[in-house]
Amino acid sequence: MIEQRVKSIYDQLSSFESNRRFKGAYPIHKKLVFEDLEINDIYYWLIKTITVKENCTILDAGCGVGYGSLLLSKALNASVLGISLSTTEINKATTFLAQKNTGANCRFLVQSFDDPFEQKFDLIVAIESLKHAPRVQETVQHLYQQLLLGGQLVIVEDLWNGDPITSQAQQLIDDWSLAKLYTKNDYQIQPIDQHSIRYIKLDPFIPKKNKWKIRAQYLLTNMMAKFQKKENNLHQIYRGGFILDQLYLAGKMSYQAIVISKTDNTQ
């Protein structure tokens, strides 16, 4: 049920965004500001921060239209599998890969990150995708099991600070059909002695947003959402985005990378 709704959200979003902005890939994750990087994108940050061996295998779990998968493949000379629930995203990713003709070693599949995989990976990245998992602890455990020994699972996510859920936060849960807003603790895996886990706070790299502008955007999308047709809930999806911005301003959310390294092969 959740998966059907997530598919619908990203089918709509990818169709709309790629028509509106530019032809080709769209990065729909947060825009960040890194002073020491020329390009301000979380996938570039990953490339600079995470050490992997040459020619490694990577799973981009929740790959959007494949923008980051292509970057990872080219920069790390890696073989990348990008998966998403959205058929529209995967079609766009496949077309973009063919059009760009970069020689990037990528494949794209419509598949859930909760499904079984035919191979294991040196690196698994999940950028702003695990918030959609119906049961995130099971998903993290499942992805961890797809790592080769010495492999790393890098999750970058908006994390709830653990306060009781406010009505505004509940609206975000409803708008994005989330099971709940997960906290840092929800991303733990067991047993704890066979891996190492590192948390990196990325909040300082989120550019300051104008609270009045976000409020106005929220009010506009909130009004439009009331008139939207049942089969088209783009306004509701964008309203969720503006609620998330407001939750950040209120200090309720934190943007973090969780890096889990597999140190033992018995799992």
Ligand SMILES: C[S@@+](CC[C@H](N)C(=O)[O-])C[C@H]1O[C@@H](n2cnc3c(N)ncnc32)[C@H](O)[C@@H]1O
């Ligand atoms: C916010 S987008 C992020 C896309 C990309 N990682 C990026 O940062 O540009 C979330 C992605 O997660 C995917 N997703 C959500 N639930 C999923 C699931 N169960 N299996 C695979 N992909 C999923 C969506 O289809 C979408 O591509």
